[in-house]
Amino acid sequence: MNLEKGRLCLLYILSYFTGTSFLGLVNYDLKERRIIIVTGTPGVGKSAVSRALSKELKAEYIDLTKFVEKHGLIEGYDEDRETFIVDEEKVCIRLQEFIEGLNAQNIVIDGHYGVFTVSPEKVYRVFVLRRHPAELREVLLARGYSDRKIAENLASEILDVCLIDAIKRCGRDKVCEIDVTGKDVGCVVKKMVENLSGRRPCEIGIVDWLGELEREGRLDEFLTF
Ligand SMILES: Nc1ncnc2c1ncn2[C@@H]1O[C@H](COP(=O)(O)OP(=O)(O)OP(=O)(O)O)[C@@H](O)[C@H]1O
Ligand SMILES: [Mg+2]
Incomplete structure (x- = not known):
């Protein structure tokens, strides 16, 4: 306790x-403790938004990337996917211990695999941030990612991977999708706060990048490896 x-x-x-x-x-x-997960494809703006949301809610902020580094939970490096390997089960156990030691009423967890690190029944809300692939590509290019890593992340965004993971793991009722394309952090956080206070209902299925790009004849531009 x-x-x-x-x-x-x-x-x-x-x-x-x-x-x-x-x-x-x-x-x-x-x-009454609320565990809020902010997920989405790398580069959509999870960290920028989560930090601002935590400030607004006076919540404890947990950046999963930093958490796994700090607690020695990185098991290796996947050369092909250019990403660190973590054992989600171990992260889950360590994170639960960490959360139990906190006094905060609101906890914001920031990470694209966040839904796999907390037991679904303990999750209060999952926000899935979405960003148009053209805008996301600019962010990833600016980070200097390889063509392959950019292509993988764009495919993941176009195919709704984080949204599907969130719904499968936590159920539709806990998931809210937010399109951050062209929006500033303050505007995104305002929507989240309205949702958490019950003034704005959760929406899912709000973007269809696949259909949109297909109709525009631009799918090949984004889905090539
Ligand atoms: N709503 C926003 N409007 C404009 N720019 C934003 C917004 N959110 C984030 N950004 C910018 O987009 C870039 C990516 O944001 P951020 O690092 O928060 O993404 P992330 O989803 O946390 O990525 P990762 O999964 O790699 O940690 C940053 O340069 C950030 O300043
Ligand atoms: Mg981040």
Whole structure:
């Protein structure tokens, strides 16, 4: 149990005056913890958006890339895919321990495999950021990624890989898709906050890059290896 002392005192006073069970209130309080995952293809803007969202919600921010580095969870390097190899099961265990030690009410987890690192029943919301492949390509080119890595990431965005993973793992009800194309971070965060407060419903199926690029005759430009 990792509630701060002040919070425990408040719950105790509340239980005294309302005649409600103290443990019941503590359990209710713990249940209120919200784990929010921000996922999406590399380069869509997860970190920029997650940092701003965490600030807005006064949430604990966990960048999975940094978390696995800091906790020695990198197992190797995949030369073909030009990416670090992590054991998602181990990350899941370590992350759970870490989260249990936190006092924060809101926790924002930033990472494209975020949905695989938390038990689905503990996830409050998954935001899947989407970015038009033309804009995403510019971000990835600016990062100096190889042609192959860019092609893989663009294919992943066009084929909705992160969205499908999020729905399969956490269920449609917890997933919100947000198209960040041409939007600034503040505008994206505003939408997220509105959603979390219940003022804006979650939407999924809002983009169809595959259909759009096919209709424009540009699919080959983005789906070539
Ligand atoms: N909403 C936005 N509008 C404009 N630019 C943005 C927005 N979000 C992010 N960016 C810019 O896009 C680039 C990629 O963003 P970021 O590093 O946050 O992506 P990421 O999804 O976290 O990538 P990775 O998965 O590799 O960590 C950065 O240069 C960032 O400043
Ligand atoms: Mg990032």
